[in-house]
Amino acid sequence: MATSANYFDQLRKTRVWRSIFRSGTGTSTLHRSLVIQQDVFLHLFPTKVRRRMLSFSVSWYLGTLTFGTFLILVATGILLMLYYHPSVPQAYADTKDLQFVVSSGLFLRNLHRWSAHAMVFLVFAHMFKVFYRGAYRPPREFNWVIGVILLLITLLLSYTGYLLPWDQLAYWAITVGSNIASAVPVFGNKIHFLLLGGNLVNANALLRFYVLHCMILPLTAIFFIAIHFWRIRKDGGLYVHGSEPGLSATKEER
Amino acid sequence: MAEEKNEQHLNVKEFDRRSFFVKLGLGSLSIATAGTAVFAYQFLSPNVLYEPSPVVNAGKPEGYPLDSVTLDVNSGIYVIHAKEGFFSLSAVCTHLGCLTAWKPELGIVACPCHGSKFKRDGEKIEGPAPRPLPWYRVWLSDDGDLMVDRSTTVRSQQFLRV
Numbered sequence: 073m074a075t076s077a078n079y080f081d082q083l084r085k086t087r088v089w090r091s092i093f094r095s096g097t098g099t100s101t102l103h104r105s106l107v108i109q110q111d112v113f114l115h116l117f118p119t120k121v122r123r124r125m126l127s128f129s130v131s132w133y134l135g136t137l138t139f140g141t142f143l144i145l146v147a148t149g150i151l152l153m154l155y156y157h158p159s160v161p162q163a164y165a166d167t168k169d170l171q172f173v174v175s176s177g178l179f180l181r182n183l184h185r186w187s188a189h190a191m192v193f194l195v196f197a198h199m200f201k202v203f204y205r206g207a208y209r210p211p212r213e214f215n216w217v218i219g220v221i222l223l224l225i226t227l228l229l230s231y232t233g234y235l236l237p238w239d240q241l242a243y244w245a246i247t248v249g250s251n252i253a254s255a256v257p258v259f260g261n262k263i264h265f266l267l268l269g270g271n272l273v274n275a276n277a278l279l280r281f282y283v284l285h286c287m288i289l290p291l292t293a294i295f296f297i298a299i300h301f302w303r304i305r306k307d308g309g310l311y312v313h314g315s316e317p318g319l320s321a322t323k324e325e326r
Numbered sequence: 327m328a329e330e331k332n333e334q335h336l337n338v339k340e341f342d343r344r345s346f347f348v349k350l351g352l353g354s355l356s357i358a359t360a361g362t363a364v365f366a367y368q369f370l371s372p373n374v375l376y377e378p379s380p381v382v383n384a385g386k387p388e389g390y391p392l393d394s395v396t397l398d399v400n401s402g403i404y405v406i407h408a409k410e411g412f413f414s415l416s417a418v419c420t421h422l423g424c425l426t427a428w429k430p431e432l433g434i435v436a437c438p439c440h441g442s443k444f445k446r447d448g449e450k451i452e453g454p455a456p457r458p459l460p461w462y463r464v465w466l467s468d469d470g471d472l473m474v475d476r477s478t479t480v481r482s483q484q485f486l487r488v
Contacts, residue, residue, distance in 0.1 A: 248422040248439060266367075270375050 116298060118305040125310040134198035139297065141191040145229075146290065148184040156236070158282035160275045163238035188230055195226050207311035215303040218296055225293045232285035235278060246273050246281070380477035387412060387472050387488045395428045395435075395446060403462060403474055404428065404435070406446060411485030414462040414474040415448045421455040435459065447482060458482070 083089055084097045095106035105119040124130065155174050156166045170177035199219060202208055208216035235246045250273065254264035269276030304310060382401040390396055390407040397404055397417055402425060404415040415435075419426050424439035434451060435444040443451040448459035460479040464486045467473050472486075 244424060244439070248424065251422040266370050269370075269372050270377055272377055274377060276372060276375075 116301040116305065118309055121309060122312065124312050130310055130312055132197075132201060134194055134201050138191060138194040138198055141187045141194060142293070142297070144187040145184060145191065148180045148187065149286065149290075151180050152184060153286060158236070158279050160238065160278060163236060163278060167237040167239070188233065192226060192230055195223050199223065202311075205311060205313060212303075212307045212311065215300060215307055218300045218303060222293065222296050222300060225289055225296065229285060229289050229293070232281045232289065235273070235281045236285065238278060243273055246277065250277075380475055382474045382476060383467070384414070384472040384474055386470060387466070390472075395430070397428055399425065401474075401476065403476060405472065405474070408446075408485065410483075411487040412464055412472060413447075413485050414464045415459045416462060416476070416479075417459070419455055420457040420459065421453075426459070449482075 081097065084093075090096065093107075093110070095103060095110050097103070108114045108117060108119040152170065155170055155177065157163060167181075170181050172178070202216070202219070231246075231249060235242045250264055250267055253267055254260040256263055265271065267277075267280065268274070269280045378401070382398065382403060384398065384403075384405050387407070390405055390412070392407055392409070395404055395406050402417045404417050406413055406415065417426050417435075418424070419437040419439065419442055421437065421440055421442050424437050426435045426437045426442075426444070428434075429436050433446060435446065435448075436442070437455065440454050442453060442455035444455070444459050445451060448461060450458045461482050461484065463475040463478040463480050465473050465475075466486070466488065
């Protein structure tokens with residue numbers, strides 16, 4: 073009986089498939105671990121995971137959900153870029169067009185906005201979960217540091233995205249926010265000037281925030297997300313309460 | 327003595343051709359890094375700004391009746407005609423840069439963002455603003471127009487008599 077699984081097995085044996093995926097056919101433990109190890113994306117993850125690590129109660133899947141909102145934001149953000157000009161005053165008109173003229177524009181913009189809110193919420197929820205379970209403790213302390221960097225990047229992404237609609241709310245929020253930056257001792261005014269590309273929230277500021285929002289910060293985020301995921305494997309997988317082997321920090325709990 | 331000599335000999339030998347090139351390489355790398363930092367800073371600082379001129383033509387003094395406070399939203403200044411004469415205040419809150427508003431019913435300047443309050447002469451009534459609203463230099467142009475320079479602050483209570 074030729075089931076779909078058989079077709080898939082046939083496909084995996086073809087020369088083209090074998091040229092792309094070197095791990096070969098078979099369901100042995102070795103083959104299955106090679107599938108993970110030899111994939112540029114999957115190799116960040118451990119080849120073997122304890123079943124308990126994947127249970128809902130361990131993580132509430134908060135990190136995965138955060139990454140999910142990030143993927144939605146990248147996808148919707150790229151689509152929004154097709155109709156948005158980062159120039160004064162066109163930016164405001166484009167935002168209005170996205171809401172009232174472009175097909176599905178309203179849906180995409182709202183999806184982008186709500187995912188952004190959800191991402192900030194989920195990042196905090198993820199960090200609280202990690203903190204209260206004590207999953208930040210050695211050997212995972214460095215991944216906590218990476219997480220704090222990712223929190224800052226998330227907040228900066230929210231902040232830079234806030235200016236892009238170029239409405240009154242955006243203008244004054246960025247005026248206030250950038251003036252907070254000038255409270256930095258000694259270099260405050262320089263930081264303010266470099267951030268805005270001038271003394272006022274103006275065309276230069278809009279363009280700088282656009283580049284930060286669409287290029288620099290997302291690329292930095294992807295870089296640190298990769299390290300964050302890879303460190304989970306390197307630090308012995310997700311933290312499961314009371315099952316850490318030979319760690320003095322968790323001895324009293326066992 | 328012999329040991330000391332030997333040590334010296336070792337020290338001399340440590341600085342061989344390889345360590346010289348390592349030092350040379352690291353040195354040039356640090357110079358290149360410092361240079362890149364300077365170039366990056368210069369590149370990110372715009373040399374020409376297309377921002378509005380700090381000097382504002384506020385029109386004829388006759389346009390401002392006695393005891394009036396007039397806000398120019400676009401330039402962010404108040405032109406005030408007091409009994410002592412004309413003066414101009416920054417309308418930008420010294421806290422975080424919001425545009426303040428004149429409240430004629432209270433006779434004060436109030437900031438909508440975080441509730442700072444100022445007297446008509448810019449003096450702070452209550453925070454969070456750290457400083458009073460600065461006075462700008464005011465003069466009459468040759469055509470008799472009231473001119474305000476937003477880049478030059480002056481001591482308070484310097485009125486322009488027309």
